[in-house]
Amino acid sequence: MTANSDIALLIAVFGAHKNNKITGRTRIQKEICVLKYKSKIPFTFEYKSYFYGPYSEELSETINTLVGVKLLKETVTATGYNSYRYDYFLTEKGKELFQKLNHDANGLINKLQKQIKTLDQLDTPDLVSYAKAVSGLDSIC
């Protein structure tokens, strides 16, 4: 039987979001962290303590690669002086892959949608605190 590993799971997480979009790099990092440590979604990304709590360089690199191969699109919005927010969403090609992966078969999407609905209710500082709590990884300063 085929299994979902990191790329398939990431595509599923985006597919389970409203508009297939995640707002901000911090939210991506912390959401995947909660899904890994709390919901036991089998991501292999290794997390470590960083400036704003748990952070995975591998996840960051994978997201960049998915942007590079045009499965995800990155948009940049200025939020202040020298401050930007990076949003990510599935491209048409990404949506096509999401459909092909047929995650519904094992109920993954339902599970993700429930978790994401809960996480969406948290603002970013609360999400950061929650990710710290479930992973046991604090900020390094």
Place this chain on the structure above:
Amino acid sequence: MSSQRVHVVPDPIAGKIELPPWLVKIKEEPAVRRMLFIRQLGLKAYIDFPGAIHTRYSHALGVMYLAKKINSLLIYKMSEKNKRVIEKNLKTNEEELIAAGFLHDIAHGPFSHAVDYAMKEISGKSHEDLAEDIILNALPSDLGNWIDKNQVIKLVQGKHDYPFLSQIISGPLDIDKLDYLLRDAYHVGLKYSFDLDYFLSSYNILGDEECLNKCKLGLEDSQQAIVTTELFLVIWKSMYDLVYHVQDSRIAEKMLEKAILLNKTDSKIIDRFKDTKKFLELNDDELLNVLTNIGGKSAELVANIKAGKVYNALFDEELDQEHFQMSPEFVQGLKKTEKSNELSDKISKQFNEQHNKTEYEYICDIITSKAPSEIQIDKQDVETGEYIELRKKSSIVGAIQSRSRIKIYSDPKIKDPVQQEIINTTLKQIIEGIKI
């Protein structure tokens, strides 16, 4: 202390590459220098990717570097697994493997893959076939280091007695792919993170070492191996969509192919492809000169390519049974690049005839995005004893499917090109009537 100077060249992908003594000996041979004058990505540098000016030579160096690296890694791994026979075999064949890495593309035609089909049509030989002649006759008889040229040729042609060795040079996980994906992405400006060392550490040789002729290059059975291979295959697939099959460059390549094919019975062209000595003088610039000097439609096509004026993309449709009634042989043919080039050329000719146009005013193109070949992991099926295919373990790999599209390009000089519906009907008729 040895007085022999170590030759090291800088490389944007590998960092530094040390040239083995045999390469220092042959690096000024015309057959080797010629690779410096063949663009790795053919016409793509002239049309869509101005940064893609890297050559077959730098790719050859990169593959050679990886051959040494993967061989050392596999030797270490086999030693750890106590597979002494394979370990010894890798050690014995190391120099041949490294030489095959460097020489695997020595017979590539000008503009790399753009002329593959025309070259085969004219000379009857693929670049892998022609490599045999070049390695045997255009390089010094003794490369040194006890390198057995015949073994090198077998490795280049994928015909070595031990498949796991051939598969290092040509196979689903070959180092050729590893180098060209990284090198091409770097030069076209496509950014992605891929940890090559991490990926290589997932490689393994599968099978009973008592039967070396059945051992294959595969992957470890680990989550790490699967995750990294998925990433590799996603990148591989995307490179076809975003670079190798990008529209205008592809059209230019088809125009070049047709500029050659228009003269396939002309001795000036035949000699250049059939006579090995003359072929070795044929690089990118020289081919354009030859075609320009021939004049007529070929010269016009070359002039338009140089001017960046490519044919118009007129029609683009998925080539599946829903749209077209294809014979099983036709469908089978689509899986092989050489055959689908032959089919599209046949369709081009019939299409122009039916619409009263001269040869190649319309050009048909068939583009197949391939699914990854069979990759096995180090886990055997309990019932069959066969190694399990990665496709059965990974949803991502399973989702990468082979698809073909058929396209029609038209000479911009055609004032009133055929309408979409008529193209569709004509193609249906032609495809149904094609007998293979």
